[in-house]
Amino acid sequence: MFLKALSVRHSWAITKTLRVMKLTAIILLSACLAASAKGLAQKVTISVKDAPLEKVFDQIKKQTGFSFLWDEKTLKQARPVTFDLKEATVEEVMNACVKNQPLTYSIIQNLVVIKEKIATSPNEVTTTDPPPPIDVHGKVLNEKGEPVVGASVKIKGSKNGTSTNENGEFTLNGISADDATLVISGTNIETFEVKVGDKTDFTLKAKTKIVSGEEVQIYSTGYQQIPKERATGSFVQLDNTIINEQSGTFILDRLKGIANGVFFDNPSGNRGNRPATLIRGFSTIAAPAAPLIVLDNFPYEGNLNNINPNDIETITILKDAAATSIWGVRAGNGVIVITTKKGRFNQPTKVEFNSNVTIIQKPDLFYLRPIATNDLINVETTLFSKGFYNSQISNSSRPTLSPVVEILNKRKLGQITAADSATQIDALRGLDIRNDYDKYIYQNAVNQQYSVNLSGGSDKMTYLFSTGLDKNFDNLSAEYNRINFRLNNSFRPVRNLQISTAAYYTNSKAINGKPAYGSTFINSTTQRLWPYFRLADANGNSAPLNTYRQGYLDTVGRGKLLDWRMYLLDDWKHNTTTTNLQDLTATLGLQYKFLNHFNLNLQYQYERQQTTTDVLRDLQSFFARDQINRFSQINYTTGVVTYIVPKAGIIDKSTSLVAYHGGRAQINYDQTWNKHNVVAIVGSEIREVNTQSNTFRAYGYNPDLATAQNIDYITTYPTIITGAKQAIQNNLQFSDKTNRYVSILANVAYTFDSKYTISGSARKDASNLFGVNSNNKWKPLWSTGASWNISDEGFYKASFIPVLRLRTTYGYSGNVSPTLSALTAIRYFGAAPFTNFQYAAINQYANPDLHWEKLGQINIAIDFATKKNTLSGSAEYFIKKGSDLYGSSPVDYTAGLYTYSVIKNVADIKGKGVDINIESKNVDRVFKWFTTLNFNYNSSKVTNYYLTTTTGANFVGGGGVFSGIIGKPLYAVWSYQWAGLDSSGNPQGVLNKAPSTNYSLITGSGTTINDLTYSGSATPTVYGNLSNSFNWKGITLSANITYKFGYYFMKQSINYGSLFSQYNGNADFANRWQKPGDEKSTTIPAMIYPNNSNRDNFYNSSEILVRKGDHIRLQFVTLSYDLSKNNFKKFPFDNIQVYVNASNLGIIWRANKDGIDPDYGNTLPQSKSITFGIKGRL
């Protein structure tokens, strides 16, 4: 059949059929080969001298089991052979046999056929048909055996060509001459040629170009793999070596201070409304600002903390519009593409492991600056004498009073003597509760991490299995355990089809720890715990904390009630929050190559993350005792107590579920002919995220029996303290949300002569966002770019910079806030208290003028490398223009919206910046010293904003809130002008160019924007890191220094209102104005009573408290020692590394003189940690 078909191959249609059939034949054949080759040894060791070929064949047959077929006539022409081969393949031996002989051979299965070589001469007329066209497959590998991706493979003298895929493989169909020659070239490899002959399968070793010396870098966008030399967009890639320089449980933590162009803002407590992570500055004001995180080609909807950092191969950050536009509307803030490790075809089994222990120091509570205990007691004494506490003392809800106030009150009532009062109070003066927290609450944290993975592959399949275990025990004894399993397989059942499957399972469990310093409040939620409170008694037992006044507790309930006091050191054991999380992500992918240059790629991902949280308050917990007591009905005549809330534990159970389906159909096209290369993708995507949650509470819960009791939630019962009637809370909540997205996308890149590339990308997204008019649902986004490899030009002679490339892109991305709506929307809540009617709140007000935000970005970049890569890097300049951004626009709250402002498309912003990355090999001999510098400059300012108010009070502060002043940064530090303290210690502002203490006017209508002092940006305009690594014979020392410059913050100081009412004082109190003349030496206002909150507001937002934020920080130091086969020949492992990493080593220089860490302000800085670990490969 084969031959018959061959003879009539002039018909096109039949040829096509033939190809398909041939394909089938090859698939079948290769399947057979794979099956049969197993029994045969492949390697031959043979040494012959002037031996006849028959003898050689005999030896090969003995060693390998191969059979030989020849005719005597042919073999008679042959000469005896001489060679010495060790561990050679049959082909190699055969090549030696036929060298310079009029013979040739072919191997069919395990049969070697010897034929006479037909002399081809142009003069000779052949009578036979030309040889049949054949398909050639191959793989291009570099010296290390790693696939060369994106290399061009062409047939010499023809237009036919292709390029290698991510596995370095290529296929060329229908090559018609068996003397064809393949030309393999690429930016990073030396161009070389290979004769096709009658071979159809090639493994080609490419030599890495020494001149450039650049490693092949492939950027993954989540949709395609783009070789660096053809990329026009702005990418940053971090490989697992860099990711592993730091240790830690969670992946995002490891990006800090190493990723160019990525800025991590202050921790949440000290950031205001600013977004936590920013790629290239601000892109939005009021829409979601977090970058899109993509894990293995799909947006990751689970908790990013689920991912084990050891499973990650590379992280690619897409920064400009060309890079991100393919991701559509969610990509306006940049994209972080995480790619996990996978097995490779034809890779021997490899095992990797990593194990480490991290010890994290206790936090330094004395970094914080609360008011001194002695000062606070003096304040309380003063306030008491002025009757400040009278209303609390007589309050019928019996709020607890501070121990000092209780003593003063007893003295006032004559219950104790003045001397007793003084002694009791003096005993408290020397106490500082931070000592107790340090002693009883905090401890060093210990995190353990273990991970191992096993990977490998044959030519038909790859596999990877990994598992990881994390066991953390934090500073507050909270536990976190995480187990990861990952399975990743690829199959190539037939030549053009690849099926990949992946499953990732995470199970984590978190249990709460002790209450942190500053987290316990007295009387509802505002009063801080008194600094002279002792957490433990002399024996170390938890001291009781009164939540109602002691005298009242002694009498109420006549001993019939449960203990109504709180035991801080023990309560956490009885009030436990256990969070169990399970996440399963499963992916199925199918790649089918067709028509030479096309590749159909179908992918489906399912993710299910289930989180269950149990908050169990047992009978010993304060919460349960408080609920039980509050509703206890005591019959004082019989002494019988009726418990409305059962005398047992209370449990809150909640479950939340995230279910994600993502499907993608994509066609990739890749063709190279002559000097042209086109790579294109077109695809469509459909995604659904369903989030469900439910919460319920059970009273009378017995954890041992898992039983609860019935409760009446409708009736109101009198509470014991005030008699006011209340219903028991049922805590029922349900939620079910679904977000759906449909997208179509396309991306084309054309490269000419490996020098010029232009690219374009477009995408349209639609979603079911609520209430947005359907004609607004589809949003087209596009980008275009170009790159030019100048150094490949003939005229380029600058041999000292052998690599020079220019890139530029422009594109549009967008953003939309899912919380905004064009229609009024209501949210149902269930049954209303008292009436039991279904009730609903107005959740979104109609905002019909809303449309999507637009963000345009221009990127201009240059990549370079000097000889031997001594200095390499890139410099990028970008301009971002955001228009129609959502911003809050002040609204007359007479409209009834419960707000000062509504969100409208009101703002335009412009950002520009420079990202520079320089890698330097300062010394590169036996001793190596490499330096990496990341420098990022970025400034963003408001170019248009509709302000309806210019009152200064709306703009002052530390830059935690968007300010909207045209020409100024989005988040800036503005303050009131400061005119010093007056002779009575009152802070003075400026009104009508004169010092003033009219605080209501200063903080009100008397100050406009023009009267304020502008200091500068509240976020760093310059930031980056400098990392140095030294290596000598396997010993590596690396250190990373991060820096942030060009910004301001506002120091916290004394606020007398907070001090009086909330016990929230600042150590600055000690240096306050106390007597005339002090105004010359201090800027801290005098204490006055009654307090004036405007005076507090003025002082705390005044110029005098503004500080420069600039600082330099030693982020980490890592010392490691590598033992590898390179160093020790007999070493059984490929590589073993032992390492020590010290992180969060603190600030080494700061601009402010107050000892404040600008990243943390008045919150606790991250503690120093040290990690000991071992990792290896075998």
Added chain:
Amino acid sequence: MRTINLNLNILCLSILFACFISCKKYLEKKPDKALAVPTTIEDCQAILDYNYTINQYMNNGIGEGSADNYYLSYADWAALYFQSDKNIYVWGDEIFFDNPPGSNDWSNLYSLPYRSNVVLEALKKIQANAQTQGSWNNVAGSAFFLRAWAFHVLAVDFAKAYDNTTANSDLGIPLRLNSDFNQVSVRASVQQSYSQIIADLKAAIPLLPANPSHVMRPSKIAAYALLSRVYLSMRDYVKAGLYADSSLQLNGSLLDYATLSGTIPIFNQEVIFHATGGSNLLYYAKVDSTLIQSYSSDDLRKSIFFLDNGNGTYGWKSSYDGTNYDLFTGIATDEMYLTRAECYAKQGNTTLAMQDLNILMQKRWKNNGTWVPLTATDATDALNKIRTERRKEFAWRDLRWMDIKRLNKEGANITLKRILNGQTYTLPPNDNRFALPFPAAVIQISGMPQNPR
């Protein structure tokens, strides 16, 4: 073989485009099950049944806080956390600046017209049928009632007392009659303000059911009662009396305080429309000494409402809704009795006036044989006695501010005084400051004229 190849091409094309065919439907899925665009009568009813934002804490009694039923010691005043609260006490210039929208009375009260307007706009698009007409009417009537309710509290607090000689020129309140927040607020005249309130209530009456499913929902009784209160504040004693009578015709039941043990039960039979508010000032309040001394020792209201501090001063003990911390700002039958009585007296009908007064007073007296019906020599005497009892009955009911304003219009000459740390603040009758200041933030955006201080 070719078919397989073609099939694959067709397959990928169909996958590419299959979603677009069903795309529209796919994208119509509601993103959040709990969310809805109000399109049904039930949705509208649910908005008005959110009693926390309809009945509770909408009127936190800045009127009562400005009035004379209580005083604060200097120590308690100085200890107040919010400057706004301090200012309310001394009729200051700005009483909201540290009280953002969502927690100040202006914003809370104006959220009622907003909700009502959203409901009324949605109802316009809902066609009721025979089965649903009743529900439709109830929701529409409730929306009109609640809008009028809020406008009236606002008019009492933020505009001058109604005076038919100057009502057309006196500045009233902004009347928000649709849900468009872009619309600029404009001050209506006092006349326009009251006309709108009356129009809304008259629209509500035929729509509302006579009796509510719950007193947290408006009803015909409540609408009559509110109309009566509105006319009383306008000193239209004829209409005030008539509507009080209409209301009492539907519900005239009274609670006998002698049967109570402790506090007054919430939703008791006197309550016509339930509303409560909470004031920071109340927490620290001491009862005005003249007021406390005016109660007879056999008057149960004294022991139920007030707490003897043991030092000659009295504090607040229990509110009309049974809590110790809230003001009752709703309407109850006792108010209707006293209004009808006052209107009878004003019209010269001493007998009926005293009859109404005694029906109420009997239910406030100790059941110890000391009860003697009150008598009056003439209509003026009756009026004085009724007004005295009115003040005693409505301590912490947010009616005193309205009463001071209207009575001063009739020459009652009530001057308010606050003494703090030796400094005396005075508010003479009919002073400009009886119209409380609008929030400065609102004035700034809208450009409305501020009430003169």
